[in-house]
Amino acid sequence: MRSAADAAEPAPPVRSRPGGRTARIRTQVLDAVTAELAEHGYDGLSMDAVAARAGVHRATVYRRWQEVGGLLADLFDAAGNQRWDPRDTGSLHGDLAALNHEIQDSFTEQPSLAMALIAASFRSEEAARALRRLWDERYTQSEIIVERAIQRGELPSDVDARALLIAATAPLYHHLVLLRTPPDPHLPELAATTATLAAGAGAFTR
Amino acid sequence: MRSAADAAEPAPPVRSRPGGRTARIRTQVLDAVTAELAEHGYDGLSMDAVAARAGVHRATVYRRWQEVGGLLADLFDAAGNQRWDPRDTGSLHGDLAALNHEIQDSFTEQPSLAMALIAASFRSEEAARALRRLWDERYTQSEIIVERAIQRGELPSDVDARALLIAATAPLYHHLVLLRTPPDPHLPELAATTATLAAGAGAFTR
Structure with missing residues (x-):
């Protein structure tokens, strides 16, 4: 991301x-x-x-x-390879919403390099492989959000961080990249809420 | 979808x-x-x-x-315009999992026309507009899944059907189309579970 x-x-x-x-x-x-x-x-x-x-x-x-x-x-x-740290807002929901706002901003800025990179990955196998490595790197960097939530006692320690992060962010990408609906200013918060509630109900516990 | x-x-x-x-x-x-x-x-x-x-x-x-x-x-x-009815399995979780299995199958068959259509939407504005209409049609047809769950008493009547359906299916598309990870046979069920638990916790209530 x-x-x-x-x-x-x-x-x-x-x-x-x-x-x-x-x-x-x-x-x-x-x-x-x-x-x-x-x-x-x-x-x-x-x-x-x-x-x-x-x-x-x-x-x-x-x-x-x-x-x-x-x-x-x-x-x-x-x-x-660039250093990037997810924002620390003090809560799981806040951190996920901040992450989603960054994602939404990267796709709504004009021109959007984010969209151009994804489009390129459909054309070049080498670009597709590089994009896969980049996604993996970004999700790994984002796992700190889940680690902080575990330390705060918001999540159990056996939560699947990657599954939670993907659930939180996937609706953004789905709307912006695939459905190409106009950006919904509430979606970053809503998707964060959904993932937080699902996590609280045990959805991502291994 | x-x-x-x-x-x-x-x-x-x-x-x-x-x-x-x-x-x-x-x-x-x-x-x-x-x-x-x-x-x-x-x-x-x-x-x-x-x-x-x-x-x-x-x-x-x-x-x-x-x-x-x-x-x-x-x-x-x-x-x-083709008639398509989501499977009726008798439960919200079962219906969402069946839907996700259909999605996963459509992207893992070789060659995948699903993937080819999405790739084409990055190349042709006319194809992109047509794909947006098709997604919209498919999500509208899928709303019967939520209506049945409301009738069974599994969901409150003021649930946002589209938001729930997108939350349930987006992780599949994210993995298969964007992350291009190898298909995970458990993902259709897991994503259905996440959305069902989030719905039960009130995530999609308007």
Whole structure:
């Protein structure tokens, strides 16, 4: 989750990484991929346009990333390596609602890199694999929400964190990515409430 | 939901529709679209291949459907018009689990027309609009599951049927379409359990 929001920010972790020319070129190229993808979508993404926008020699881009799928995979991997911490609001419901608001924002901003990345995953097997790794990374990072709730005594210790997080966030993705309904400002809270009530009723206990 | 499973069956409602040559040509062409889409995906779908496979003159196909987006939109509309009744298992949990099994089956069959249709909706605005209509039709048809549960006294009468159905099915779509995790044979039941427990705790009461 937040596959997009993260990647959408020209990201400090990549930008500030120590290392000379190689790291700098990667930053320039991935920033250009982000901008091209957000503006033109997958169909408008080309190696040559990325090279031109990045101000990097075409031959360098082809040698290092080979093809558009390679650029996307590296963009997803860079997003996965970014530090991201779910907000700590003091309650399970509050944390899940905050997470859902971040997801909704990442899909409703225009242009939405989140949507462009998911669309790309339907076109490129390499992008699809990279997106799977990114989702996995994000859900793992989000498990702290469940751990905090266990520490507060809101949840039993044998709760299935991943199942709870997916139940809490899936309705957002379903509406925004698949049903493509207009964003419902209440949905982040409602989906958080549903998951919290289900958890309280023992739905995610292993 | 079941956008795909339905469309995947060379469907009696279209086939048996009274009417002569026009209806017959539509059936032939939509059957050819289904087969081409399932075999080659959106990228392999062309007006000419559909005409050839259907045994219908190219000019007829171009005149009536104009472009690939028009073919897809008509395919989705035909699926939406098909009669489909959710299984009546005698309990809310059983009905939701049966629905989820149908969804999971439609995405795990190879080739999956369900997945091909969703992929197409990321490529063609016309297909995306048609898919939105189809989802809406399917969720409306599924509301009988909630109505039966209200009649059985399993749910209060002011429950939000659509919200409950989306909560019950969204984790399936999230895993199968977005996360692309290997199908989990327990997920249809688990997602049904989550939604049933949440409903019992008042999650979907308006």
